[in-house]
Amino acid sequence: MTDRAQNTLKMKKLPPIFLSGNGTSRYLECPIIQSPLAGISDQIFRKFVRRWAPKALLFTEMVNAKSLELGHGEDKVIELSKESGPIGVQLFDHRPCSMIDAAIKAESSGAFLVDINMGCPVKKIARKGGGSALLKEPELAQTIVKKVSKAISIPVTVKIRLGWCEATSNPIDFALGLQDAGAQLITVHGRTRRQGFSGTADWEAISKVKKSLDIPVIANGDIKNSKDAINCLEITNADGIMIGRASMGAPWIVGQIDGEIKNQKSFTTPDARMKLILSLEHLKLLVSQKGNHGLLIARKHMNWTCKGFKGASELRHKLVRARTPIEAIELIEKELLKFT
Ligand SMILES: Cc1cc2nc3c(=O)[nH]c(=O)nc-3n(C[C@H](O)[C@H](O)[C@H](O)COP(=O)(O)O)c2cc1C
Structure with a gap:
């Protein structure tokens, strides 16, 4: 600027x-x-x-x-x-x-x-x-x-x-x-x-x-x-x-x-952990509202949000292949463990 x-x-x-x-x-x-x-x-x-x-x-x-x-x-x-x-x-x-x-x-x-x-x-x-x-x-x-x-x-x-x-x-x-x-x-x-x-x-x-x-x-x-x-x-x-x-x-x-x-001061962009938490929350809300169809909608959001951190591309690759909401939730939770 x-x-x-x-x-x-x-x-x-x-x-x-x-x-x-x-x-x-x-x-x-x-x-x-x-x-x-x-x-x-x-x-x-x-x-x-x-x-x-x-x-x-x-x-x-x-x-x-x-x-x-x-x-x-x-x-x-x-x-x-x-x-x-x-x-x-x-x-x-x-x-x-x-x-x-x-x-x-x-x-x-x-x-x-x-x-x-x-x-x-x-x-x-x-x-x-x-x-x-x-x-x-x-x-x-x-x-x-x-x-x-x-x-x-x-x-x-x-x-x-x-x-x-x-x-x-x-x-x-x-x-x-x-x-x-x-x-x-x-x-x-x-x-x-x-x-x-x-x-x-x-x-x-x-x-x-x-x-x-x-x-x-x-x-x-x-x-x-x-x-x-x-x-x-x-x-x-x-x-x-x-x-x-x-x-x-x-x-x-x-x-x-x-x-x-x-x-006039810069904002701290969500880091990897925040992005994972956000994706998990988004996924859970969509699934609770729309059932298994929620996973299909969540895929694109997770794919866009889970970017810009180490391991993100591998995670995205696995997330689009997750067949059930539970599988996707577990993938994100496992990734989150790296930050605790
Ligand atoms: C996936 C997608 C969906 C959109 N849906 C609408 C819509 O429902 N109504 C609308 O007026 N514009 C829609 N747009 C256009 C955007 O609102 C916006 O005008 C356009 O993307 C240009 O702004 P941007 O460069 O900030 O993206 C859509 C754009 C995209 C990419």
Whole structure:
């Protein structure tokens, strides 16, 4: 982190982010946000993220609004009022009626805000008109935001990409349209849909969106640590940042970045023992909630977390082959004995 970057941030101190819904005003004390991650940001993962970042805004995995309207996928939005910090429900679809119905359900489950996904590049979703396909339909995108904002009293936010492809990319006009329609905050992932996850996120393009809007703008894409966070904030002048992939296997990263930026002192990254304890806890929670299927979900988390220490690669190799939760638990416990 450069001295200049450190000093600028010290002076700026990133103020809380204010959001006003259709009747309720809310604010986010922590400007570092955990991104929605399908297949990852479930209730157990969020519990870990909150351990290090109790005040950060977290998101559910994206929820299919049509399914929710029909009564499926409710497990993703259940008991949100029990979350110990702000929780956003992220919805995707292209039908305003389904979005309204799902947003009402999210609000009554205790969501802090409703976010509309206009960036998901997955073909299965975009082909049906949801996620990033809305980037090609600015009028429909605005209609969805307008109708959902009218139907609920909590804030409505939107997560976008820079456009469908470079040739048609016009994120400023697109975002201005959403702002006019009632969006309270916009997160911009600095890539087009066509880019997928290739190349690098264009923080300069995010800065232009930020300059053009009155509502808060969150910058997203390729922020892996505090140095990236500070550089991104310097370039974009965004009101906050959102962290995605860097949190996979590292649920402490949002808290780490927030702490390092605020306190200007470095954070002690969990060591091998802590990583093993965390993996064991994650595995046990998933298995207690989902039975043997929990082991399948835990595999990817253990594989991401058990890195960067002696014997980690051998352990990972054995963990992916463990056939039962007990076998996996014993492997981690055995590894932990080396640290006692
Ligand atoms: C496994 C995975 C799942 C994702 N799921 C979602 C999602 O449900 N909703 C969403 O808006 N973005 C989703 N994203 C995109 C991220 O939220 C984020 O915008 C993107 O990864 C760029 O940020 P990063 O460079 O910090 O990872 C997902 C990304 C990954 C890798």
